Structure formats: C-alpha cells, structure tokens
Amino acid sequence: MVKRTYAILGTGALGGFYGAKLQKSGLEVHYLLKSDYQQVRENGLIIESKDGDFTLPQVNAYNNVEKMPQCDVVIVSLKTTQNQLLRDLLPPIVKDNGTVLVLQNGLDIEAEVAEIVSNVSIIGGLCFLCSNKVAPGHIHHLDYGQITLGEYTSNYQLTGITQKMREVTADFENAGISIELLEDLLLGRWKKLVWNIPYNGLSVILDARTDELMADIHTRQLVENLMWEVAAGAKSTGRIIPESFIQTMLDYTVKMKPYRTSMKIDFDECRPLEIEAIFGNPFRKAEAAGVYLQQIRCLYQQLKFLDMRMRK
C-alpha cells in the first residue's frame, strides 16, 4: 500500500506535535516553518510528552511553500489569525483529489478553505490537546491529544463517515493518536466552542486559569451561562447540544490540571488573539439565523479592545 504524504502548515504546539507523531510512525512529513526554520532544519524537533519524550533529529523543513512537494494531506495548524495567508499557502502544496485537514479552533474555517481550493476533500478536526511550543522546534505536550474528525460539505450538510476520513484516521491511529469520527462536523465545532468560548475568553478578560474560574461561584456561573449561549447558537443552525454535554464539560474542566488557556498564553506573550474564529464567526452565524448571542458578543467586544491595546 502506498503511504500518504503529509504537509504541516504551521509547525507549532499542535502542528509540530501531530506532525512529529506521524513522522515517528513512518510517514513522510513536510513541515512549513517561519521563525524556527533554521533551528529545525539543523536540529529537528524535540517532543516532550506525557506519553513519552522523543526527538526527530532530521525533518523536512521549509520556509517557503514553493519548495515543498505536493502532499496527499495538508494539515492547517497555523493560528487562525494567520489564515489570510492560506490563499497563497494552500494551493501549491495540496495534491489534486488530496485532503486538507483543518485542525484549528473556531467556526466556519472549512468554508473559508473551500473558497480557496477545489477538487480536494476538506476535513475539520477538533483537537482535545494541551500542548505548548516552549522554544524553537521544542514542543511540550502536557495532556490529552484526541482528535474528533468530520468532513465538510457545502453549508455543513451531514456527510456520514467518508473514505477520506477513514484514511486519515488509519494514519493517525497508527501514530498513536486517538480519533473519534463525526457525521456532523458543524455540531462537533459548536460542541468544542462550548469549552473554548467561556474558558478562552474569560481567562484573558479575568486573568485567570481554568481552576480559578471553576472555584469561584460567580465565574463558574458565568462559564455555565456562556455554555448555554453557545448551545443557543448551535440551535440557531439546527444543531442540538444536550444539557448533559454542558455538565460533562464543566466536570471535565474541574478534573483538569489547572490550565492557562492557549488564548491566555497568546495574550501574556503579546501575540494576536484568535477572536474572529472563536467568537466573531459564531455570533455572526447565529445572528444570520436571527439569534442574538449577547454574552458572546460582549466577550468579543472586550477581547477586541484588549487585543488592540496590546498591539499598540
């Protein structure tokens, strides 16, 4: 059987981790980098992981997509704040009839990708991962790692489990990454937002870790109210998030090790925040369906202020 080749668009905390796992399992992986290019080209990748540390002294590193070979599967793992680059980065490296696997947080990114490339399958992946890039080419995987995958079709109609989903799943599972398959990508994306909207947003605005947000009765209530509003957003697009799921997310976070969300880390390190993909797209999608997500819009407005002030 011919092995599929992979490209990683953005070799950071997430792309570096999954790419290195795929390479370690025997697949050919090509990594696009920016500031870490020289270091990674010369020294490879270091993965410090709760599942076992490993290094890849030699990797296929690039700082220009034009030099990369076309690959069967292209993993989009930039921060969504860089997605305006996809128009230039994606077309040269994805094979005709290949797959684009979007592993970013947020909503509606697959629809943006579909406007850029045609004759490819687009799969969205929700990553339940806690990983940080701690130095150039050095990734620290703290916890979790499972990915939930669903294939995108126009307007997020239900697809069932497709052949392309099964192929990607086989490669990831062979690399030791657990996969769950979804027939309804849009529902999966809304469910991931049940976590990301309250915790990412409040962690920045209130300067708090997840354990602090859960320990205080006022912030815990805020978290829960926001989760309900995400469920209302989902409902406006015809997707039902059951009450039990909200309870599961609250319980999951209470049991989690105290966690500084990725948005809080970005804020602390003065990097642009993924506000549009995680907050803007959801409230705009709901508004287009006639439902006004007041609390989420309020978080969005505060985060936009903080992001703008930080950049000044």
Ligand SMILES: NC(=O)C1=CN([C@@H]2O[C@H](COP(=O)(O)OP(=O)(O)OC[C@H]3O[C@@H](n4cnc5c(N)ncnc54)[C@H](OP(=O)(O)O)[C@@H]3O)[C@@H](O)[C@H]2O)C=CC1
């Ligand atoms: N980290 C995690 O545990 C999780 C992350 N996610 C999501 O995954 C996505 C990626 O996040 P994460 O990996 O944490 O982010 P990182 O910032 O760690 O990684 C993004 C990488 O993209 C690189 N990059 C940026 N611009 C370019 C460019 N023009 N060419 C090549 N490389 C470029 C960055 O390089 P440089 O540093 O040089 O700018 C960086 O290494 C986000 O949407 C996030 O929300 C979802 C779940 C968990």
Ligand SMILES: CC(C)(CO)C(=O)C(=O)O
């Ligand atoms: C929920 C969490 C922290 C890990 O499961 C995550 O996936 C994220 O930061 O987006």
